[in-house]
Amino acid sequence: MGFFSVLGDFFQILKHTFRQVFKRPFTYFYPFEDREYPERTRGRHIHVRKSCTACAQCVRICPVVAIRMDKEDKKYEKDCALYFDYTRCVFCGLCVQACKFEALFHTPVVDMSEGDREDLIYGPEKIETLDREPLKWRGRRFR
Ligand code: SF4
Numbered sequence: 001m002g003f004f005s006v007l008g009d010f011f012q013i014l015k016h017t018f019r020q021v022f023k024r025p026f027t028y029f030y031p032f033e034d035r036e037y038p039e040r041t042r043g044r045h046i047h048v049r050k051s052c053t054a055c056a057q058c059v060r061i062c063p064v065v066a067i068r069m070d071k072e073d074k075k076y077e078k079d080c081a082l083y084f085d086y087t088r089c090v091f092c093g094l095c096v097q098a099c100k101f102e103a104l105f106h107t108p109v110v111d112m113s114e115g116d117r118e119d120l121i122y123g124p125e126k127i128e129t130l131d132r133e134p135l136k137w138r139g140r141r142f143r
């Protein structure tokens, strides 16, 4: 291997290094920035009580028994309160498919870690509202 061949390799390495330094990274500076998730992302749910008929189809179809229903808790004529246990949920989407009354949806919020397991059980006050707009709270993009 001659001197010029080594020099050529050296410049090739430098070229690749500089190209990477000035390229926008493929990764994101989480949690301060995030990518947009596809429209059909199966993130945490939202329960629209006004449309709910307490039919319990979502509860019956859940393969991991992650949804509990409280029929006594009523806000409207036919609705009920739902409790989602996100320590069990596998985000399969079957409950949303089973709901024929447009009362249950996925949201694009996928980061839901908590310090306490109990906080991963979303009762009516949490499952009926989005605690934050996806992307909005994260601030600016850094690069
Ligand atoms: S997404 Fe699947 S696992 Fe989660 S609550 Fe719905 S049916 Fe159950």
Ligand code: SF4
Pocket: 047, 051, 052, 053, 054, 055, 056, 057, 058, 059, 098, 099, 100, 101, 102, 103, 104
């Ligand atoms: S959320 Fe939908 S499937 Fe579940 S009880 Fe209400 S209407 Fe029925």
